Amino acid sequence: MTYTLPPLNALRAFEAAARHLSFKLAAHELHVTPAAVGQQVKALEARLGVRLFERLHKQLILTTAGQAYLPGISDGFRHIAEATSQLKPAGAVLLQLGVHGNLDLRRLELAEFRSAHADIGLRVLQPAGLHELVEGKVDLLIARGLGHHPGYRCDRVNEGSGLGDWLIAPEGTADCPEIVCFREWLRALPAENPLANRRPSSGRHQRELRRV
Structure with missing residues (x-):
């Protein structure tokens, strides 16, 4: 089965920004600039054809579409993290x-x-x-x-x-x-x-x- 997925970096930027409701805090977590997070989210919105955030003055708010999208993306990253943690490299x-x-x-x-x-x-x-x-x-x-x-x-x-x-x-x-x-x-x-x-x-x- 072939999965049709948006770019992983864009999904990471969205998920982090949605959790923090802040491009700045998401950027700190991901070790990039706030501008880079904003650009990734904007590219994701363009790809999906929906707005995920309302960008107000000094405030970031999830749209209805963003609220619906976030749980599935967060669950996906959690499952990947859990699967990775269970893969123990060779060695005691x-x-x-x-x-x-x-x-x-x-x-x-x-x-x-x-x-x-x-x-x-x-x-x-x-x-x-x-x-x-x-x-x-x-x-x-x-x-x-x-x-x-x-x-x-x-x-x-x-x-x-x-x-x-x-x-x-x-x-x-x-x-x-x-x-x-x-x-x-x-x-x-x-x-x-x-x-x-x-x-x-x-x-x-x-x-x-x-x-x-």
Whole structure:
């Protein structure tokens, strides 16, 4: 059976905006600009041939059509999320890694990590930030910033001062075996990889991440 569906990004924009009744809050959730949310919703309305929102001064209101459309879309996303959560990657322990949106995942050599650590099921969320870490959507996070967050262990993954990439984990779980394993993986990345400063001379001489 072939499903005739509107673009997924447009549906996500509508569903988030409808829940928040705000393009701004939807944009924050989806890590895009309010203008992008507005454009996606407008494109969806054009495709469907109906208005989903009344755009009043500083207020967003669902139309009758929008109110009728929202429950089915929300249920659809919930079913997808539930089905995804039941698909557990290979490995006895699930590790959920969040990564900021500007980082090229190829730099992390995740396929090699999975091959080398078959006991860890690694799942990646990108883009992700402190919001996802605080809410427990990820177990640890590679974030771009200054790396000072009370209650969290922050390890810099590139040399220098000021803004940089940091591996961030809650203090209470920062020393869990799977998180320690991934931290050590970052330390051993090859020198040509922008996340690493130099190639270790041996397995026992890995570059130490600077902890704050």
